[in-house]
Amino acid sequence: MNPTHPVPSGESPPEGAAGDPIAALLRRSARGDQAAFADLYDATAARLHGLVLRVVRDPAQADEVTQEAYLEIWRTAARFDSGRGSALAWLMTIGHRRAVDRVRSAQAATRRDNEYLRDEREAGPDVTAEAALSGLEARRVRTALEALTAVQREAIELAYFGGYTHTEVAALLDLPVGTAKTRIRDGLIRLRDTMGVGQ
Amino acid sequence: MNDIHALTGAYAVDALDAAERLAFEEHLATCADCRTEVSELTEAAGLLTELVAVAPAPRLRSAVLAEIDRVRPLPPLPSITTTSVASTERDEPEENVLPLRRRPVRAALVAAAAAAALIGGGLAITQPWQDEASQQLSAADRVLAAADAEEVTLDFPDGASARLVRSAREGRAVLVTHAMPAAPRGRDYQLWLQTPDGKMVDAGLMPDRADQTVLLTGDASRATGAGITVEPDGGSPQPTTEPIAFFDLSEAG
Numbered sequence: 001m002n003p004t005h006p007v008p009s010g011e012s013p014p015e016g017a018a019g020d021p022i023a024a025l026l027r028r029s030a031r032g033d034q035a036a037f038a039d040l041y042d043a044t045a046a047r048l049h050g051l052v053l054r055v056v057r058d059p060a061q062a063d064e065v066t067q068e069a070y071l072e073i074w075r076t077a078a079r080f081d082s083g084r085g086s087a088l089a090w091l092m093t094i095g096h097r098r099a100v101d102r103v104r105s106a107q108a109a110t111r112r113d114n115e116y117l118r119d120e121r122e123a124g125p126d127v128t129a130e131a132a133l134s135g136l137e138a139r140r141v142r143t144a145l146e147a148l149t150a151v152q153r154e155a156i157e158l159a160y161f162g163g164y165t166h167t168e169v170a171a172l173l174d175l176p177v178g179t180a181k182t183r184i185r186d187g188l189i190r191l192r193d194t195m196g197v198g199q
Numbered sequence: 200m201n202d203i204h205a206l207t208g209a210y211a212v213d214a215l216d217a218a219e220r221l222a223f224e225e226h227l228a229t230c231a232d233c234r235t236e237v238s239e240l241t242e243a244a245g246l247l248t249e250l251v252a253v254a255p256a257p258r259l260r261s262a263v264l265a266e267i268d269r270v271r272p273l274p275p276l277p278s279i280t281t282t283s284v285a286s287t288e289r290d291e292p293e294e295n296v297l298p299l300r301r302r303p304v305r306a307a308l309v310a311a312a313a314a315a316a317l318i319g320g321g322l323a324i325t326q327p328w329q330d331e332a333s334q335q336l337s338a339a340d341r342v343l344a345a346a347d348a349e350e351v352t353l354d355f356p357d358g359a360s361a362r363l364v365r366s367a368r369e370g371r372a373v374l375v376t377h378a379m380p381a382a383p384r385g386r387d388y389q390l391w392l393q394t395p396d397g398k399m400v401d402a403g404l405m406p407d408r409a410d411q412t413v414l415l416t417g418d419a420s421r422a423t424g425a426g427i428t429v430e431p432d433g434g435s436p437q438p439t440t441e442p443i444a445f446f447d448l449s450e451a452g
Contacts, residue, residue: 029272030272030275031272032271032272034264034267034268037264037267038260038264041260041263041264042260045254045255045259045260046252046253046254046255047248047249047251047252048248049252049253049254049255049259050248050251050252050253051248051251053251053253054251063255063256063259064337066255066259067259067262067263067266068337068338070263070267071263071266071267071270074263074267074270074272075270075271075272075273076272076273077272078272078273078274078275078276079273079275079276084234084238085238085239085241085242086242086245088245089238089241089242089244089245092244092245092248093241093245096212096213096244097213100213101338101370105341105368105369105370135249137249138249138250141246141247141249141250142250144246145247145250156212156244156247159209159212159213159214160212160214160244160247161247161251163213164214165209165214165215165216165219166209166214166215167216169214180209180214181205181206181208181209181214182205184208184209184212184214185205185206185207185208185209185240186208187208188208188211188212188240188243188244189208189240189243191243191244191246191247192239192240192242192243195243195246197239197242197243197246
């Protein structure tokens with residue numbers, strides 16, 4: 001509920017650690033503990049919903065997708081594997097996948113052409129330009145994002161926040177197909193290294 | 200570096216189209232390096248959400264909490280051994296695909312009859328299944344209403360029937376059952392999608408409900424078929440029994 005609720009997540013959790021409070025809430029949720037799930041929701045909803053809203057744009061649809069995502073999280077909590085990453089990343093993956101599915105099925109229905117894609121790009125997401133972000137963690141992430149090259153950042157933002165495929169990203173940026181996926185990967189690798197994820 | 204490895208980043212941010220995603224997931228099953236990289240890059244991408252947080256409306260919280268009260272969490276999957284022994288890493292798919300011959304519907308029905316007999320006089324327990332199904336309604340409804348929906352219906356000798364509907368455009372498939380007997384004690388019905396090269400990929404568990412609409416998980420846009428098997432409770436990473444039903448989508452219309 002509270003947008004400034006501290007999410008312990010970002011601290012690149014040590015592999016599958018007992019120190020991942022979101023994972024602990026997820027494990028209790030898997031056993032049917034609704035209070036734990038409410039805490040999980042409170043700790044993560046702003047990030048998941050913010051992500052979904054970025055991708056989907058339409059607030060009413062974003063609400064639906066966020067709700068669907070949390071129901072999927074509740075239903076499949078037992079399938080979270082802490083050996084494969086943090087609980088927060090798992091949650092965000094579920095939200096992102098659903099948001100992307102939503103915009104792509106809408107896109108299949110209306111068939112955006114390149115012209116439209118270009119307009120979209122003008123209105124496209126630019127998180128680095130946004131001010132008003134408080135919190136140490138947000139500042140760390142912002143700094144890490146700023147450490148990317150401009151073209152890497154652009155490609156990642158279009159893919160992650162714009163919900164475009166790497167082929168669409170290439171078209172949007174007038175790149176040969178195949179270049180966008182490299183930029184996305186190189187950018188994420190740099191982000192990973194700057195933030196100290198994995199090791 | 201082989202080209203497919205370069206897709207880790209795009210995969211981590213869902214920037215692959217349905218066909219690429221499917222192909223890359225097959226690759227992931229055999230490539231430990233890519234699995235590690237995908238999990239690290241997914242982690243890195245997830246950190247970006249720190250920058251876009253927007254609290255949802257309070258009513259969303261109430262709606263979610265009200266709805267989970269009616270939905271049963273799934274049991275864990277049996278753990279899949281992700282052995283890191285380098286020598287076994289070569290080409291062994293450890294994941295949820297298994298080549299399966301295409302089988303005629305007739306044979307599948309015979310098998311279904313056998314399974315139904317095995318279940319015997321199981322008690323029918325009424326359950327508020329609509330509520331559990333409601334969370335999937337939007338996606339399932341889209342498939343059922345899709346202009347390009349294709350379907351295959353199988354009738355079982357005991358009066359049960361199952362209709363599989365697939366929309367390639369939606370990329371999903373839906374199973375609609377009628378009068379299905381419950382899975383035997385200690386077993387679950389598990390759903391599978393058949394890939395164009397004949398592999399069966401996990402598409403989720405089917406809850407024990409006589410009449411229901413189940414959205415299969417995973418991309419069904421290129422599936423050549425779908426199957427139902429009886430598996431140990433919680434499901435299996437790959438089919439361990441012959442399907443009790445197989446819906447051949449290559450002849451759907």
